[in-house]
Amino acid sequence: MAMSDLGATGAEVNQTLEQVARTAYGRLVAWLAFQWRDIAAAEDALAEALLKALQHWPDSGIPNNPDAWLLTVAKRELLQQHRRKSLLADSEFIQLFNEVSEDDLVERSSFALPDHRLALMLTCTHPAIDEAVRMPLMLQTVLGFSVEQIAPALLMSPASLAQRLVRVKKKLKATHYVFELAETCDLPQGIHTLLEAIYGAFGVSSDDMYGAEIRSLGLQREAIYLCELLCELLPQAAEPKGLLALMLFCSARQPAQMAGGDSFIPLLQQDVALWDSAMIKRADQLLLTAFALRQPGYFQLEAAVQSAHCHRLFSGFTPWQAIAALYRQMNAYFPTWGSRVAGAVALAEAGELEAAWVQLQSLDESVARNFQPWWVAQAHLLTIKGDKAAAKRAYQQAIGLSMHKKIIDHLVRQCDSL
C-alpha cells in the first residue's frame, strides 16, 4: 500500500480532510452525481466516506491520493445503497462506475478525475430551477456548505431552505434531463444564470457604492473562488472574466470601506490610499482580456463601471460622464432596478440633474416603494435640488427599509445634516 509510513495524528487528519473538503469536494460530488444522476445520494456517500476517513486515517496514515481514497469509498457506499434498495441492477451504471478500477485508483497518486464541476454548477443554476435555491444549491454541492451556514446569509429559515433543497434534488433526480440539458443547454444563457448566482453569493451589488446598502453575505472569498474556477474551465468566455474583474474591483476597495470602524464610508469618501492597487491592476488586466474576446455582456459593463470608479486611485477624479454612459448601455441592453437607480445617480453627478430625476421617477412605483436604493437616490437628488423637506422624508423611508446598523447610522447622519 502506498500509504505514509507512520500513522497520522488527529490534527493532521483533520487538516487533510479540511483541505480535501475545500479543494475536492465539488469535484468528487460532481463526478459521483453525474455517474449516479442523483446529487443527494452523491453527497450522502461522500459524507460517509469523509466519516470513514476520520476513523481510518489516524491509524493507517493519510493515503497518497486522498481524493481517490474518498472516491473509492463513496462509490462503494453508493453501490451498497443501490443494492440495499434492491433496485434493478442497471448494468450501464455499474459499468460506468467500474470504469476506473478501485485498487488502481488508490495506488495511483497522479490520478486525475474528469472535471464535471462546470456541468454541476450549470445544473444547480439551471433556469428550470427556482431562482431562490440556485445559489444555495451550488454552494452546498460544489463547496460543501451546510444549510446552517448558508441560510442566515440569505435571510432564509434553515428548515425551509433544507426542505427546498431536498425537493429540488428529488426533482433533478426524477428528471434526468436537467443533467443532460446542462451539458448541451444554451451555454451563454446557462452561464449567465450561473454568473448571477455567483454574483449573488458575492453579495456586493452596485447599490452599495453610493452608500445605499451592504448586502455582504460573508461568502465573497467563495464567490471569487467559484468564478476563478469558471474562468479556468471556460478560458474563451468573456463574461466570467468580467464578473471576476467586477468582484476584484469591489474587494480591492473593502479595506477603505471598513476603515471607519463602526461607521460606513461610502465609495466617494473613501481614502484611495487604502485601496489594493495590485488587485485593481489585476482586475483591469482581466477586463481587457475579456474585452478582447469581443463578447459584450452585463458583467463586463458592471466591471467597467467599477473600473471607472477605481480610476480615482490613479487620476484623482471620478469620470462621471463615462460612468453615466456605461449605465446608459447597461440600461439599454441589460436593465435591472439597481442599474437604473445607479444610472440616475451617475447622471446627476455628471451634471444632468433633470435627466437623472426623470429616470428615477420612471421606475415602477410598486417596485420603488420597497426598494431601499431608490429612496437613497431620491433623497440624494432632492438634496441637490434643494428640497430639504422632501429629502428628509425620502431618507426616513430609506432608513426604514435598511437592515444594517452601519448604513442606518450613515443615513441618519445624512438626514440630520440637512
Place this chain on the structure above:
Amino acid sequence: MQYMMMFSETTQEVNKRNDPEAAPAYWAGWMAYIGALSDAGIVVSGNGLQHPSTGVTLSIRDGKRQILDGPYADTKEHLGGYFIIEVESLDQALEWAARSPAATNGSVQVRPVLPPPGQ
C-alpha cells in the same frame, strides 16, 4: 399568508424609551421602520407595548392562582410590540423582520398565523 413579527428588546434597549438622551434616536428608528412598513401596504394589524414593568403575569396551577407584577425576573429580552403582515412567503416576512430596529438590538420571532378553522 399572514405572519406575526414579535419584537423582543433587551432591558437596556427598552429603557431608552424613557431616557431623554436616547429616546429621540430610539423612536426615530422605529418611526422610520413603521413608516416603510405602512407604505408597503402589508400591515394587517400591530401594536407597540408599554414598558414590561407594567405587565402582570398570571398562572393557575391546581386551582391556585399566582399573580406576578412585571416580567419574569430572569427574562433578558421583553416583547416590545408586534405586527401582523400579509406577505407572499416566509422569505419576505424575514426580510421585513430584518429591517426592524429589534433585529439589530434584540431579536424578532416570525410565526405564521394560524388560519381560522375550516380554511
